[in-house]
Amino acid sequence: LSVCPGQRFQIVYLKSHLQDSLFSGNDLLLNPYLASWDELIKFLEALGPIVGIISQEIVSKTAIIRDLAEKADTEAKKKWTQRTELTNGSKVDQMLPNGYSSIRSMIIWELEKGVVDFQKQTGSGCRTLLRLHRALLWLHNFLQELGREEDVKGNLRKPSDLCRETYQRTLARHHSWLVRRAAELAFLAIPERPYFYKLVCVKTQAEMSVVLNKVVRAIELVYVRTETALQEHGMLDLP
Ligand code: 1PW
Secondary structure, eight states: OOOOTTTSOOHHHHHHHHHHHOOTTTOOBHHHHHHHHHHHHHHHHTTOHHHHHHHHHHHHHHHHHHHHHHHHHHHHHHHHHHHHHHTTOOOOGGGOOOTTSBHHHHHHHHHHHTOOOSSSOOOOHHHHHHHHHHHHHHHHHHHHHHTOOOOTTOOOOOHHHHHHHHHHHTGGGGSOHHHHHHHHHHHHTOOOHHHHHHHTTOSSHHHHHHHHHHHHHHHHHHHHHHHHHHHHTTOTTOO
16 A cells, blocks of 8 residues: 555544534534545545445535535625625634534525425435435444454454445445445455455454444444434435
């Protein structure tokens, strides 16, 4: 593996972005949430070209939310500039209200703007977040299984089997037949354990368990908060 800062997957970055997103009691900051996905995408891309292609879908989902945030920011800036020009005309940038700073602010903002459609498919941040959220459950389950120590007989399951099983019990139900077939192809090419040891910079399964379990717990906190926020607004089935 060639080391290129910012390009290669680094589990410490993933953990710190996840932790950074856990702002206030029940909310999540969107920037670090999306930054966590940037790291997870690097992780997925390291698993081979087919997984890499499939994970482009995640790249485009994160891009949708970032674009919406940028548009909202530009809009807000215009309004603020008009207001401050009437008074003293400067230093407004730090005070900009942005509907996309956290997942709860995004939910409220999009509901107020009427861009969330509960009947038909749209490009809202909320329905996009729901797609990422569902995919995160799969990654959570996969990393959790990968982090388990040997069973009583001293056996370790193949990562590719773990990947397939966790997919089938989580994300698969939300996917079309075609996407499920594509995922099957990707699972065939999932590398063996030693590759994952390298990826997370450890030498043994015991060490990998320690490292992965910490990340899995951080993902759990993020997942539960997203789930609660979406559920409170009846958004767990957005088309
Ligand atoms: C670890 C081995 C496999 C790695 C794959 C990692 C990517 C996981 C996401 C799979 C995406 C498959 C292709 C697209 C599926 C979309 O139909 C689906 N998107 C997601 C993120 O599940 C639903 O989005 P849509 O069509 O309602 O906009």
